[in-house]
Amino acid sequence: MLLTAFCLTFLVFVMTNLYPNLEKLAKSEGNFRMTDIEVATWLSSNGYRSPLDPQVLEDFRSDKITLEEASAKVNTGFDPRIFRNYAEWIGVYPGWTGESRDGVPRGRCILPGTDPAEAPTFCGILQGKWGWSTVAKTPVSEALGTRIGNTGFLMLCVMLLMVPSALIVGVLAGMREGSALDRSLSTFSITTTATPEYVSGVLFIAIFTSSAVGLKWFKGTATSAMDNATFENFFLPVLTIALYGMGYIARMTRASMAEVMTAQYIRTARLKGVSFGNIVMKHALRNALIAPFTVIMLQFPWLLNGVVIVETLFQYKGVGWELVRAAGNNDIEMLLAISVVSVFVVLVTQLISDIGYVYLNPRISVT
Amino acid sequence: MDPLTWTGSLGSILNPILTILLPVFAVALVARIFLSFFEPDTGIQTNPDGTIMATGGIWGLSAKLVNWLGLAVLILALAYLILGAVLGTGAGIVGGISRQFLPVWIALVATYVASIHYKRRLGLYGKLFDSMIGMIGFGIVMFWVYTAIFYGVFDWIATHDPLGQASGMKNKVPGTPLRGAEDGDFQWYLFGGDNLARDIFSRVVAGSTIVVAIAPLATLFAFMVGITLGLPAGFYGGRLDTALSFVANLILAFPVILLFYLLVTPEIVATGLPQFMAVVLFLFPLIFSGVLIHSRYRTQPSKNYLYLAIVLIPMLLIYLSLINNPDPSSSKITFWPLDFFDIPGGVLVVFVSVVFVNSPTVFRIVRGLTMDIKTRDYVAAAQTRGERPWYIMLWEILPNARGPLIVDFCLRIGYTTILLGTLGFFGLGLPPESPDWGSTINEGRKLLSIYLHPALPPALSLLSLVLGLNLLADGLREESLRD
Numbered sequence: 001m002l003l004t005a006f007c008l009t010f011l012v013f014v015m016t017n018l019y020p021n022l023e024k025l026a027k028s029e030g031n032f033r034m035t036d037i038e039v040a041t042w043l044s045s046n047g048y049r050s051p052l053d054p055q056v057l058e059d060f061r062s063d064k065i066t067l068e069e070a071s072a073k074v075n076t077g078f079d080p081r082i083f084r085n086y087a088e089w090i091g092v093y094p095g096w097t098g099e100s101r102d103g104v105p106r107g108r109c110i111l112p113g114t115d116p117a118e119a120p121t122f123c124g125i126l127q128g129k130w131g132w133s134t135v136a137k138t139p140v141s142e143a144l145g146t147r148i149g150n151t152g153f154l155m156l157c158v159m160l161l162m163v164p165s166a167l168i169v170g171v172l173a174g175m176r177e178g179s180a181l182d183r184s185l186s187t188f189s190i191t192t193t194a195t196p197e198y199v200s201g202v203l204f205i206a207i208f209t210s211s212a213v214g215l216k217w218f219k220g221t222a223t224s225a226m227d228n229a230t231f232e233n234f235f236l237p238v239l240t241i242a243l244y245g246m247g248y249i250a251r252m253t254r255a256s257m258a259e260v261m262t263a264q265y266i267r268t269a270r271l272k273g274v275s276f277g278n279i280v281m282k283h284a285l286r287n288a289l290i291a292p293f294t295v296i297m298l299q300f301p302w303l304l305n306g307v308v309i310v311e312t313l314f315q316y317k318g319v320g321w322e323l324v325r326a327a328g329n330n331d332i333e334m335l336l337a338i339s340v341v342s343v344f345v346v347l348v349t350q351l352i353s354d355i356g357y358v359y360l361n362p363r364i365s366v367t
Numbered sequence: 368m369d370p371l372t373w374t375g376s377l378g379s380i381l382n383p384i385l386t387i388l389l390p391v392f393a394v395a396l397v398a399r400i401f402l403s404f405f406e407p408d409t410g411i412q413t414n415p416d417g418t419i420m421a422t423g424g425i426w427g428l429s430a431k432l433v434n435w436l437g438l439a440v441l442i443l444a445l446a447y448l449i450l451g452a453v454l455g456t457g458a459g460i461v462g463g464i465s466r467q468f469l470p471v472w473i474a475l476v477a478t479y480v481a482s483i484h485y486k487r488r489l490g491l492y493g494k495l496f497d498s499m500i501g502m503i504g505f506g507i508v509m510f511w512v513y514t515a516i517f518y519g520v521f522d523w524i525a526t527h528d529p530l531g532q533a534s535g536m537k538n539k540v541p542g543t544p545l546r547g548a549e550d551g552d553f554q555w556y557l558f559g560g561d562n563l564a565r566d567i568f569s570r571v572v573a574g575s576t577i578v579v580a581i582a583p584l585a586t587l588f589a590f591m592v593g594i595t596l597g598l599p600a601g602f603y604g605g606r607l608d609t610a611l612s613f614v615a616n617l618i619l620a621f622p623v624i625l626l627f628y629l630l631v632t633p634e635i636v637a638t639g640l641p642q643f644m645a646v647v648l649f650l651f652p653l654i655f656s657g658v659l660i661h662s663r664y665r666t667q668p669s670k671n672y673l674y675l676a677i678v679l680i681p682m683l684l685i686y687l688s689l690i691n692n693p694d695p696s697s698s699k700i701t702f703w704p705l706d707f708f709d710i711p712g713g714v715l716v717v718f719v720s721v722v723f724v725n726s727p728t729v730f731r732i733v734r735g736l737t738m739d740i741k742t743r744d745y746v747a748a749a750q751t752r753g754e755r756p757w758y759i760m761l762w763e764i765l766p767n768a769r770g771p772l773i774v775d776f777c778l779r780i781g782y783t784t785i786l787l788g789t790l791g792f793f794g795l796g797l798p799p800e801s802p803d804w805g806s807t808i809n810e811g812r813k814l815l816s817i818y819l820h821p822a823l824p825p826a827l828s829l830l831s832l833v834l835g836l837n838l839l840a841d842g843l844r845e846e847s848l849r850d
Contacts, residue, residue, distance in 0.1 A: 003613075180399055194830060195834075198808055203826060210815060210819060211816060212816075305622060308624045309624075313812065335629075
């Protein structure tokens, strides 16, 4: 699992640190009319790439070769420096240091506005240093902290709404397979799995918030929900995410419930004359909930998806909103931090689902 | 030209019926669902004398009521569509739309008549017509498939150019007459105009072509990759399995949107990474069909080489023209001289990323099925006969895993459609003026609190297509489990 985490973060690291991204970063941080040579020197002096071949630079400065010829010699492909950068970012290799043109010491660990002498040697995510967000102009940890809080609250509400209602729908549908109740609830859950968040969200906004329909029961944005979440401004985003995940869990619960209801021990209970309600509540329910538990846990990666869509749609400034902003503005360190967070969430939920499965189902043991 | 109302001349007769019938039907349906909580565990009962008896009392009554009212609603909806197709825009917007879709209705009716007539000879496809859910799902899916084909091939159905702008039509409501329309033009914007004064109806129809072209093909490629890697992983097990499963889990642990943002941004596209991924991913169909033929005809070399040549040479040509693009500004692979067609850069990137995201899941399904099936007797029999591993995998295991794979294929097309919509929603990949449903929803949502009509038609279209695919998968699963 640790290996998976390292591989994933390294992949994201490589993809965010490809040359075109870095070039864009250099131009937005420096100035937009930089030549290719200036970009390359900026990148090497800021510790992103290996330094330029000094011979080329020398020739270019003394006008032996033109700008085009020099630009053609800039390495825009693979750079072994990436491994060192990754180690620096993790925090197992000392951060780079150097001096700017006017002799001020600079380095990975020296944040703007701090004393270079006090800067630590290592500053990667192991030391809790997540880097500098070029869009928010603050350290990533600061900017992302509140976002994670917002998203965590959203996810919590979604779970509180989604899991109980999905289980109820699934159990009700599965307890009498083929009945009218089953058919209508199954149709409902198929419809919700077929409705991605950006469709249901748009439909909800259109029906409940727009002035064209005129119901105006809810608010179309959840921006105010970040400080003060009320039913009016927060229910629609929660419902939008919950509905999409709900259908899937409900169908799993239904299948598992229907399977349990045909089991031998249920038939025995019926023959003993146990009432139908008692059969469902006391005999079937616990056994039917084993399979949905795993599904609920594995829903988390999908929920992350929905969170990004809904946060964009409802203007709720959480991790998903930040991801869209960071990706749109080439905020490399922020993107890396977000990927670490999401990969962490996914891996932890997988672990929980494995452990929880063993506890719920005594027939399976670790040994 | 007057603006169109929704139902035009039909409205005076049919609308009052609809306004009475719909609430009654809704009440009956809710009552039926509510009553079914307390329904005794009966269903159809057999009497001692051999006759059968339906559920009686209030439950039987409510069931009958719902059935008849549902039938009445259905007939009314059909009346709107059929009379609309006859009257055209005389029957308002509904009529105009129904008339535009006339080729689709004809094709659908022809398909259904032919399929139901010959359903006993058509295998699993024929059995689909035994299940109501499967039929409904198939109908919805085929509706969009025919729409896409008729628009993409013959340029029917759409009333205007999906990219063309008309002056004075910005954000106009459905049924607005086109200002300054010439004689040959269609006179109205059936679903109104969007923010850039383009016809929404035509854009939705054009969008269906993009979705119906990309989604099944991308799913097919994902299945090729998943099957080619999943079969050996499940069959051999061991280190190969560990390595492949690790990679698959790696991709699965990525949140999809993060992956899209990393893959589809213009900077990454400029490095040619998606193209190199296309080189690898598009190779799998070739490997698959090559191994498929070779493992079967290994002992008959003359047939073997003939079939291999017949299949592989055209595929290789298509493959090379697919990955090759002579324009050096947008492509890294320009060496191949014999280029038949070019895929627009955006479409290729979207295609590759969707295949990439889908294939690990398919891999896991195929691997699981293979591990299950390889313990069967017929596999042992083939091993005893001395068949090679790849023959067993492709000709013994794969055909016996087809049921779950076909069902998953249908579901996965729906999921791919959702993914395509997600990409469009975030404005990734396809060009911004593209009429695909995701982009159109994204454009329409920005003005949603004032104008509903730009966002709703593409949203409902996407919903109906995915719903149709899910119902179709459900029907197929039901029917394939029956035997």
